[in-house]
Amino acid sequence: MTMTRIMRRPEWHVGLAGLSAIGVTFGFARYGYGLYLPEFRREFNLSVGTVGLIGSASYVGFVVALLLVGTLVARFGPRSMVITGGVCATVGMGLVTVARDPAVLTTGLVLAGMSSGWVWAPYSDVVDRVIPRSRRERVMAVIATGTAFGVVVAGPLALFLRHSHWRHAWLVFAVAALAATVYNALVLPGGPHRAASYGARERSEGGRARSGPGRGWFLRRRAIPLYLTAVSYGLVGAVYWAYAIEAIAGATGSGSATAPVFWTLMGLAGTAGALTGHAITRYGLRRTHVWLFTGLAVAVALLGLAPGSLPAVAASAVLYGPCFMAGSALLAVWSYYTFPEQPSTGFTATILFVGLGTITGPATLGALADSHGLRSAFLVTAAVAATTLLVRPGSRPGPSSGTDQSRNGSRPGRGKRVVAS
Secondary structure, X not given: OOHXXXXXXXXXXXXXXXXXXXXXXXXXXXXXXXXXXXXXXXXXXXXXXXXXXXXXXXXXXXHHHHHHHHHHHHHHOHHHHHHHHHHHHHHHHHHHHHOOOHHHHHHHHHHHHHHHHXXXXXXXXXXXXXXXXXXXXXXXXXXXXXXXXXXXHHHHHHHHXXXXXXXXXXXXXXXXXXXHHHHHHHHOOOOOOOXXXXXXXXXXXXXXXXXXXXXXXXXXXXXXXXHHHHHHHHHHHHHHHHHHHHHHHHHHOOOOOHHHHHHHHHHHHHHHHHHHHHHHHHHHHHHHHHHHHHHHHHHHHHHHHXXXXXXXXXXXXXXHHHHHHHHHHHHHHHHHHHOOOOHXXXXXXXXXXXXXXXXXXXHHHHHHHHHXXXXXXXXXXXXXXXXXXXXXXXXXXXXXXXXXXXXXXXXXXXXXXXXXX
8 A cells, every 4th residue: 555545544634633733732832831840940930839830720721621622512523622722832832932921921831731621632523533443542542642742852852942042942832833733724624523413323221312411421430430540640640741850950950961851752752652542452441551550650759769860760751651641542542432422522521530630730749849849749649640550440341332342341342333524
């Protein structure tokens, strides 16, 4: 098969569009804050507690965007939501570029942080709408690893554009966000997703037609472990992204190249998260969940124990990168199994719980770091990740999820129609 024929397949266009959008909204707009935190603290005279509050504020913007997506995506479709997120990323990072005081900096960071809330969930509808069933898990996993590719670009950029040149890096980020937004506007299907008609057609176990989403729909019993995992994932990730560079720079010196190299290594390792769909298909949600949160716990603990040790820092990056990137893919697939009748709505609910963790993490652990040091904050965060091992997915998708009762709950069933654009 020639490359031209391959590129005509819809999964390539959707995968590249999602990869680019997630890369700029997460890898740049959301996590770039942690990469340039030493520069922000130095230029704007910010304490660790203050930067934690700013980080939490940016995650509040993320949650606000999620709430809006949950109500708007059914009416306007996923493409409009993704474009809105791209505009937020472009404008927000542009404001960071020209910021001269903490107020403008915070405004830009909050607006940029909102972008990932607009963008993440709608791709569940896009994938459900245009990707054949047999390739959905893999496309979801590829899209989720866009963060890793964004981090791979941001790390080397920080080696050359740091200290007094950090504004140039954020200008590059803003231009990349604009380009990704234009590409998504050209590639993604327009109009609302029509998966709701599938939900109306399907029958519950008792033979009655399903009703629209209500509190019971969101709080179905098999969704509770998903939500608990999402809260932990959000908290652990927010603390690591916000404070990892600060911990390393504090132990090795702000002029050291260790931090940018660490960031790049983390991104490179994170690209392995593209294999998450294959891992879930082969080993199931339970095993994949255990592997990922074990890796996250060890990675975070290493920065708490030895942030000045190059081997420990490198091992933390190599572990955290793929485990974190795979974690977002795990939540996407797990949510899809749990809420197949309305993927974006269900995934929005899941990400809201991620948002609860991201809001709680930086502010709470930042206050702990002010009083007991960053190393203690990282060890507490590692304990949270380890505790998540007690909360695991069911052995298979629930009977009303529209999936087969296949081994380990790894494969979707054949009863669900794909709604084409």
